[in-house]
Amino acid sequence: MASKRQQEYRAQHKRYKEDVAKEGKPFFPYAIYHDTIMSLVVVVVIIGLAVIWKYTADGTEAGMLGPLYEAKADPGTTNFVPRPDWFFYFLFYLLRIFKWPETVVLGTVGIPTLLLVLLMTLPFYDRRPERAVLRRPVAFVAAILVVISMGVLTWKGATAKESLGSETLSLVPGWAEQEGFAGNPVAVEGAGLFAESGCLNCHVYLGAGAQNLGAPDLSAEGAKGRGIEWQVAHLKNPSSKTPGSQMPSFASLGEENLIKIATFLEASKGPVK
Template identity: 40%
Template sequence: MNKAQQKEYLEDYAEAKRQGKPFFPYAIYKDHLVALFAIGIVIAMAIVYRVEVGEPVNPATTDFVPRPEWYFFFLFELLKIFKGENVLTPVIMGTFLVPNILMVLLVVWPFIDRGPERRIEKRPVALAIAVVVIALMAWLTEEGVKSPSGTVDPAAIELEGLDEAGEAGLVLYAANQCSACHMIKGEGAPGPGPDLTNESSKDRGLEWQIDHLKEPASRTPGSSMPAFPNFTDQEYEDLGTFLEGLGDTYK
């Protein structure tokens, strides 16, 4: 908007106010009606869907399913899209770039869209952006609601060539809810972690696998995977052997 358009807007708005009505009580009563309705819904939800007491925190067990509140699903689902499997989907896009760029764009939006037009039907670019953003957020939230809660029966993952270490590794894999974030042969969640069906093809070696389990970020900088520091040496070896053999020894 240039100076003349700004002046014109201010004059027009002053005219609207002259022809208007007082804030109290005309706006106040509408505000209170809607606010009371919203508070009523909150109370009704609290009564119908009672809060529950979950399981106490146990940092040692790790049989958890990390799921955020529903209003973070759209960010959580981004992690499943950007898993670093190829150049187009680097992990940093989902963890940092996309959310932060969106946040900055949101804050500075009025300085980007400065046109004088206020009617949405005459602002095609703004309308298109709004429709795309709303559709994407709705879709990602819906995907988050639908995504499996993670618990997978070890028997559901059918692997051939399992030896003793492989069998023990698979049991650990299932007991520690790895399938809440990872997938093997189509079983488990499609993210945030990568698909492990062909883990052996990455040629990382047993030592890498064990270090990664103890402290993921030490081997994969920027990893959001929680650390598993409380296994025994035997368990590390079994799970590491199992992971290192996926797609090669165990198919």
């Protein structure tokens, strides 16, 4: 026995077929005309993007649409901040919300899987025959919320200050000028190492970088008067100087490089006016 809803659905689809047969228009040439125009637009847009990409970029030099390729993969580097393709940015940013060990599985697997299952089974729990969107308020509001949150997460992922080492390196001359250590070559070199070594994944420096795991803003670190020795010891073993610190050891960079970074930090007394 078909339920009342099933009977209603079947009757509706029967009427649909009758109406299409009686009042419909042939696919060729009417609908296929619009499909063809739309397909041509798609191909033209793709070619346009390819041309802009090629003619504004040069090898690893980024153009309007980024570089043609980055430097060759090097499993030895530890300071390269990974970036997924843009359509994974929402996932990438979700991971930053759930970055603690106990909840990370929610961000990586839990929430995405749940949303995917809800999406796939939509026709099986949204069973009313109503199709007009304004008479489907729950579905409408849920869809708007999903679109907004995906959009916000994608936007946050795209603009995350957790930038690539090569990108932050270009900020160094500006830092030297603003902080007034341009005349100190060791500090400038240290700033370069600081930019490349992934420090900005947690710390903020003159507005660049991500505030993660409670890491402090280092724009005026030198004003604290801790001294180069303290800085080097801290870089080697952070929790020996600030108990409970989440920061990993950077001893692998080598004494010489650590002194350069320490010099840079001590030279950072805050922006000069």
